[in-house]
Structure formats: C-alpha cells, structure tokens
Amino acid sequence: MRIVFFGTADIAVPSLAALHEDHGVVAVVTQPDRPRGRSKKPEAPAVKKWALEHGLEVVQPMKLNDGSFEAWLREKNPGLCALAAYGRLLKQPILDVPARGWLNMHPSLLPRWRGPSPVQTALLAGDEVTGVTIMRITLEMDAGDIVLQENLSIGRCETAGELSVRAAELGGRLMSQAVSQMKEGTLRERPQDSSLVTFSRMFEKSDGLIRWTEKASTIHHQVRACNPWPVAQCMFKERVLRILRTNYSDDPVEGEAGTVIRSDKGGLHIATGEGLLIVTKLQWAGKKALAVDAFLRGTPIKTGDRFEEIG
Numbered sequence: 412m413r414i415v416f417f418g419t420a421d422i423a424v425p426s427l428a429a430l431h432e433d434h435g436v437v438a439v440v441t442q443p444d445r446p447r448g449r450s451k452k453p454e455a456p457a458v459k460k461w462a463l464e465h466g467l468e469v470v471q472p473m474k475l476n477d478g479s480f481e482a483w484l485r486e487k488n489p490g491l492c493a494l495a496a497y498g499r500l501l502k503q504p505i506l507d508v509p510a511r512g513w514l515n516m517h518p519s520l521l522p523r524w525r526g527p528s529p530v531q532t533a534l535l536a537g538d539e540v541t542g543v544t545i546m547r548i549t550l551e552m553d554a555g556d557i558v559l560q561e562n563l564s565i566g567r568c569e570t571a572g573e574l575s576v577r578a579a580e581l582g583g584r585l586m587s588q589a590v591s592q593m594k595e596g597t598l599r600e601r602p603q604d605s606s607l608v609t610f611s612r613m614f615e616k617s618d619g620l621i622r623w624t625e626k627a628s629t630i631h632h633q634v635r636a637c638n639p640w641p642v643a644q645c646m647f648k649e650r651v652l653r654i655l656r657t658n659y660s661d662d663p664v665e666g667e668a669g670t671v672i673r674s675d676k677g678g679l680h681i682a683t684g685e686g687l688l689i690v691t692k693l694q695w696a697g698k699k700a701l702a703v704d705a706f707l708r709g710t711p712i713k714t715g716d717r718f719e720e721i722g
Contacts, residue, residue: 412490412511412594413437421457422530422575423495425583426516430493431465433587434594438468438487442498476502484508491593493586494548498527503550511593513548516586518578520560521546522603524611525553530578531571532611535636537628539565541574543582545589547600556600559585559592568658570638614641620721621645623669627659627686644696645669646719647712655700656692661685669718676704681718 414434416427419442430436439462444453455463462469472480481504484492489509495516506513519529520542526532533541542562547555563577592598619641621630634643634657643654658678666672666682673680678689694700695710 412590413488414590415440415484415487415489415492415509416458416462417441417492417494417497418458419456419498420496422518422579422582423458423497423516424461425579426493426495426586427458427461427583429583429587430590431467434590436467437489438470440470440472440484440497443471443473475499475505481505481508491590493590495582495586500552501548506548506550514558514586514589515546515548515553515555516582517544517546517553518542518575518582519611520544520562521553521557522605522608524609526611527613528611530575531614531636533565534569534571534574535632537632541565541578543578543585545582545585554603556602558589558598558600561585568635568656570635570656572639616641619643621654621718622720623681623718624684627683627688628661630683630688631657631659644721646721647716651696651721652718653694653696653700654690655694656690658689658691660687660689662687667717669720671712671714671716671718673714674707674712674716676707678703679712 414430414436415438416430416436417440418427427436439458441456441458444455446452447454459469470483484505485508491511492509492513494513517529519533521544524532540562542560544557545559546557549555561581563581565574589598619637621643634654637643638655645652645654664672664682664687668682668684670682671679672682672687678691681688681690691703692700693706
C-alpha cells in the first residue's frame with residue numbers, strides 16, 4: 412500500500428519513522444520553511460529534516476486548495492494518507508484522494524481535547540491521564556472515528572515537552588499498528604461520544620504570565636504546560652524571570668501572594684492565593700537555565716522578597 416505522510420512538528424517524526432520502517436512511505440508533505448530565532452533565517456521543519464536524511468521526496472505546498480497540489484497527490488496514487496501534527500486544514504477534494512482514506516495521530520484521549528494544543532491543555536487542566544488516539548480524518552476537526560487508543564499516565568511534575576516526546580513515541584507505534592491492521596483486514600473503528608467532547612485552543616505568549624493570586628496547583632500546572640513554550644514568567648527585582656520547574660503544596664500558608672516564605676537549595680517556597688509554590692528551576696531572560704541551588708549562588712533570594720506579575 413502506497414503511503415503519503417503529512418506532518419510538520421517534532422511530535423510527528425516518530426510516526427513518520429515507524430511508518431517508513433514498517434510499511435514504506437512514498438512521499439512526505441510538510442509546511443514551508445519558517446524564519447526562526449534571532450537571525451530569522453528560514454529553518455526546515457523537523458519532518459522535512461528527517462525525510463531528506465532518509466531519502467524521501469518532500470513537498471512543501473504554499474497552497475493546498477488551488478488544484479495543483481491535489482493533482483500532485485493524485486499522481487502519487489496513495490492507498491492511504493497518514494497525518495501527524497501537520498498544522499493545516501484539508502478540504503474534501505484532498506481528503507477524497509487516497510482509496511483507503513486518512514489516519515491521524517492525535518495526542519489525547521479523544522473526544523477529550525480536540526484542537527491544536529491537546530498536550531499543553533491536558534497539563535493545564537491538571538489531568539492525571541492522557542493518551543494517543545489514531546483516528547480517521549473528517550472535515551470537522553478531530554471528529555473522526557477512533558481506530559486505536561492508548562492511555563499515558565502523566566507525571567506530577569512532567570512538562571509539555573517531556574509528555575510530547577512520550578506521546579510521539581506511542582503515536583508512532585500505534586500508527587504503524589493501525590496500518591498493519593488495515594492491511595490484515597482487522598481494523599476496527601468506533602465513533603466518538605459527542606457528549607464528552609472538550610476543546611483545546613492555540614496557546615499564546617500571554618498564557619505564560621503568572622498570576623500569584625491563583626492557587627499554587629494552578630500555577631504549577633501552568634508552568635508545566637508552558638514548558639518549553641511560551642514559558643511561565645514573572646518579574647523579580649525589575650527583571651523578567653522564567654519559571655521552568657515547580658512543585659506545590661496545598662497546605663495553608665501565611666503571606667501575601669508572591670512572597671518568598673523560604674529560600675534554600677531545595678527550592679524557593681512562594682506564597683500564592685492558595686497554597687505554596689515550590690520553584691526548583693528558573694532562568695533570567697536571555698541567560699542559562701539553572702537549578703535553584705545554582706541560581707541562588709548568583710542571585711541571593713531571602714525570605715520576604717517579592718515576585719511580581721508582568722503587566
């Protein structure tokens with residue numbers, strides 16, 4: 412069966428790798444190179460880099476729906492198209508091309524957290540379990556039938572970056588398994604329960620702004636969800652400070668929100684609107700990320716110091 416793979420971000424690479432190793436991929440479709448970093452030089456997507464390293468044909472269409480890309484895809488004559496973190500919506504004429512339809516790797520337990528940021532949103536919500544779903548693609552976003560699904564437990568202090576890596580690896584295994592079942596004629600599909608649908612939205616830079624009057628658990632989940640982007644941030648001594656790793660306690664604490672209750676190599680214990688946030692890794696903007704004991708050697712922080720909000 413001829414497979415054309417659609418994907419862009421890092422989380423898509425294990426799905427491409429597993430499909431190519433186990434079933435063979437004839438071509439890869441990814442988004443155009445985008446400016447990155449301070450230099451703003453165009454950088455190839457992670458999927459493109461992997462595909463070129465493994466000798467696969469890569470196309471990066473600027474337009475999907477002007478007819479020319481559809482014609483290219485029909486020339487490839489795919490039996491199946493597989494997709495993971497491609498980042499663009501596909502219209503029906505393109506969805507109709509492969510004889511055996513489309514499979515998509517979505518890093519959540521659908522119908523929970525449809526949309527563009529399921530990993531981050533699961534963390535922000537404080538979910539203890541998420542997972543990966545292999546699903547059919549339809550015009551309605553993330554609404555297709557479920558093909559395969561497997562749970563992932565979420566660590567108490569796990570970040571979006573770490574969880575994405577685990578979800579990506581699981582997604583690759585499940586995607587290859589789904590194609591194997593399709594070839595064997597054992598693939599089973601079931602509709603999503605529409606009464607259980609929840610949605611994620613695209614994260615923005617402002618989602619990283621810490622509000623110390625929130626509960627400690629809420630800020631902790633925000634820190635995890637915003638690592639590696641947009642990174643949770645606050646002000647300290649009139650400078651922007653990035654908070655990278657935390658834990659928390661729900662025990663009652665006396666002190667105004669944002670006030671340092673204790674400062675030692677085990678963490679900065681900061682009062683919040685409810686409970687105590689324990690900061691264990693942080694970073695001055697533009698500087699190296701440091702564990703709290705190393706940070707304190709260069710920036711003394713004492714009981715009673717205040718962390719402020721940005722804006």
